[in-house]
Amino acid sequence: MELDERKYRILQAIIDDYILTAAPVGSRTISRKYEQKLSSATIRNEMSDLEELGYLDSPHTSAGRIPSHKAYRLYVDQLMQRVPLAPDEMQALQAHFDRRMRQVQNVAQLAVQALSDATHYTSVIMTRPTQATHTTLKQLQLVNVGAGNALMLLVTDGGTVKQTLLRLGREMGQDDLYHTSRVLTERLAGTRLEDVPAKLTQIAAAWDEGQDVLSGVLEGVQQQIAQTPHTELIIGGSAHLLSYPEYSDVDKARELLQVLETRDKVMRLLETGGEMEFSIRIGSETGMAETRDCSVVTATYRVGSDTLGTIGIIGPTRMQYSKVLAALDYVGRTFADMIRQLE
Amino acid sequence: MELDERKYRILQAIIDDYILTAAPVGSRTISRKYEQKLSSATIRNEMSDLEELGYLDSPHTSAGRIPSHKAYRLYVDQLMQRVPLAPDEMQALQAHFDRRMRQVQNVAQLAVQALSDATHYTSVIMTRPTQATHTTLKQLQLVNVGAGNALMLLVTDGGTVKQTLLRLGREMGQDDLYHTSRVLTERLAGTRLEDVPAKLTQIAAAWDEGQDVLSGVLEGVQQQIAQTPHTELIIGGSAHLLSYPEYSDVDKARELLQVLETRDKVMRLLETGGEMEFSIRIGSETGMAETRDCSVVTATYRVGSDTLGTIGIIGPTRMQYSKVLAALDYVGRTFADMIRQLE
DNA sequence: AGTTAGCACTCAACAGTCGAGAGTGCTAAC
DNA sequence: GTTAGCACTCTCGACTGTTGAGTGCTAACT
Numbered sequence: 001m002e003l004d005e006r007k008y009r010i011l012q013a014i015i016d017d018y019i020l021t022a023a024p025v026g027s028r029t030i031s032r033k034y035e036q037k038l039s040s041a042t043i044r045n046e047m048s049d050l051e052e053l054g055y056l057d058s059p060h061t062s063a064g065r066i067p068s069h070k071a072y073r074l075y076v077d078q079l080m081q082r083v084p085l086a087p088d089e090m091q092a093l094q095a096h097f098d099r100r101m102r103q104v105q106n107v108a109q110l111a112v113q114a115l116s117d118a119t120h121y122t123s124v125i126m127t128r129p130t131q132a133t134h135t136t137l138k139q140l141q142l143v144n145v146g147a148g149n150a151l152m153l154l155v156t157d158g159g160t161v162k163q164t165l166l167r168l169g170r171e172m173g174q175d176d177l178y179h180t181s182r183v184l185t186e187r188l189a190g191t192r193l194e195d196v197p198a199k200l201t202q203i204a205a206a207w208d209e210g211q212d213v214l215s216g217v218l219e220g221v222q223q224q225i226a227q228t229p230h231t232e233l234i235i236g237g238s239a240h241l242l243s244y245p246e247y248s249d250v251d252k253a254r255e256l257l258q259v260l261e262t263r264d265k266v267m268r269l270l271e272t273g274g275e276m277e278f279s280i281r282i283g284s285e286t287g288m289a290e291t292r293d294c295s296v297v298t299a300t301y302r303v304g305s306d307t308l309g310t311i312g313i314i315g316p317t318r319m320q321y322s323k324v325l326a327a328l329d330y331v332g333r334t335f336a337d338m339i340r341q342l343e
Numbered sequence: 344m345e346l347d348e349r350k351y352r353i354l355q356a357i358i359d360d361y362i363l364t365a366a367p368v369g370s371r372t373i374s375r376k377y378e379q380k381l382s383s384a385t386i387r388n389e390m391s392d393l394e395e396l397g398y399l400d401s402p403h404t405s406a407g408r409i410p411s412h413k414a415y416r417l418y419v420d421q422l423m424q425r426v427p428l429a430p431d432e433m434q435a436l437q438a439h440f441d442r443r444m445r446q447v448q449n450v451a452q453l454a455v456q457a458l459s460d461a462t463h464y465t466s467v468i469m470t471r472p473t474q475a476t477h478t479t480l481k482q483l484q485l486v487n488v489g490a491g492n493a494l495m496l497l498v499t500d501g502g503t504v505k506q507t508l509l510r511l512g513r514e515m516g517q518d519d520l521y522h523t524s525r526v527l528t529e530r531l532a533g534t535r536l537e538d539v540p541a542k543l544t545q546i547a548a549a550w551d552e553g554q555d556v557l558s559g560v561l562e563g564v565q566q567q568i569a570q571t572p573h574t575e576l577i578i579g580g581s582a583h584l585l586s587y588p589e590y591s592d593v594d595k596a597r598e599l600l601q602v603l604e605t606r607d608k609v610m611r612l613l614e615t616g617g618e619m620e621f622s623i624r625i626g627s628e629t630g631m632a633e634t635r636d637c638s639v640v641t642a643t644y645r646v647g648s649d650t651l652g653t654i655g656i657i658g659p660t661r662m663q664y665s666k667v668l669a670a671l672d673y674v675g676r677t678f679a680d681m682i683r684q685l686e
Numbered sequence: 687a688g689t690t691a692g693c694a695c696t697c698a699a700c701a702g703t704c705g706a707g708a709g710t711g712c713t714a715a716c
Numbered sequence: 717g718t719t720a721g722c723a724c725t726c727t728c729g730a731c732t733g734t735t736g737a738g739t740g741c742t743a744a745c746t
Binding site for chain 3: 717718719720721722723724725726727728729730731732733734735736737738739740741742743744745746
């Protein structure tokens, strides 16, 4: 049996109401608040059908219905109305961005704050794509910091800087270091970060002096690549989780908080398969046992054709999807704008 | 009335037991588990005295006693035995530090992880003293990133690097930038960060060309000082909070989580008045309404005579103080060692 | 004088019990 | 196809009685 138009309307009403109240929705509520032309008995019949089709669950015999994950899927795919943000909400969001920031990281912090304040859900931003393979080196800079040590700075094309302390084999003046930096930069600029070590050994082979310095640099670069996650991860508003009745059970809340504390897991949650701008994953679709009762909504933002990262929201499956999407869209745009201005 | 030796022993037993079980302690428990030579009636009399002296509270008429803040104070000051860490615990902690790290921030991350894993309390590390006034500039470096922009890197004496994107008035080659960097570094090295702007305007006055670049640098530095907090703050194990019965009330937990999300507040918690190595603040001593039921234990760590930062633990007043102190001590030492090796 | 046994008393926590309220499913009438 | 009506189910909150842990006091004991 396919759903007819009335069933769609009723299902939508149930979902809307449940998202608002977090309480199982009864037939009478729908009849009064949403479908005044139909009596509760009619609604009951329809609801019974919808349950049989797998769109509704009933927690127990006489407690109204709650939407199933399948229903949420239908909802976000077809039923939900994409409403634009209200002007005052937009203003409130904009207020967060008023301060001029000079660093990507700071802007990201603002964005996360704005998003979690606006939606009251936990927000995450990942300032690099998960596969960081296309980051290329822009500049390599050695700075003398005394005692035979040098600070190596790797500037990547995204404008981020990685720093590593090198133990040089011997004392080197700043002039020597300048020179070395320039030569290395000339040869390495534009190389993908992961290819740098190979190229470095290649260079070292044809190098007549200063092998010790080069080997130090090599080691530093390797460590940098192996160690430093090329993604910046900023989380905000995790305390919001506890406001929702779904997490009034402390154990559930703790489980989720633990996920949020684990870098890898959060990154896995933000990984979207396709190249879509928005992705909504509901319940088990998140692919993680701990988040089986959560939904994750993400947006990837770009500057030009470059994917710069992902911004996302984590909350209960009963989420205000339309509002979240609107906020995500707005914040994502503003964020991309600010990054564009920086670069 | 002063406490006699037996009262001390009984109070200690009560505190020990309460720390372990989180349940009000009755006279019979003490008589059986700790003071087998005394009957529960005797203990009752003593407990009654202790209550009158303000060391014990009773939640209601027939529920046993719980230690007051005053009792905890006495406990940490006099009663508590400073036990060294068990060998296996030490080993478990050491395991965290096995990976060689090159950056202060990464090491700090390890330390926080180790500490929260070992104690099951929330841990915080602050990698700079609160008054960052004695950070001095070591090196200023301008890096061409194209399109009339330059990346300015400020290397401070602690080895941290601050980066800011500058809009130069005009296109400048890397050679020019090298030169400018060197001159500025020569003049500014050793200057306290907050004094740099004043000195810069001074230099600008006597500068014959490239005013536009200098003003860009000046603006960048000012922004850097105003904006970047000179302290790094890393928090770990906030999910542990929810394991304690004190925070099974979701509202309390949320309140506390919100504190942990607010940089300023966490920093205020870590601020210790004196120059002590360890500081224990109990309940209201933390000076913040939200943490009236928490204790904060901090240790400041040094390399040489330099105070490098503070490492701390936040948990319920009913905290395993002796274990926390031992872990804090051990982690603090290891941390300082690793930093020393880095610098 | 300090210690202890005994006893009455208090209070939270727990388990039942009960009625109210919300909701369903079914049937029969419209 | 829709609706009114009704019996039935289940949760929730209020109330009650019971249990057990614990106290405070008193009187006896060492």
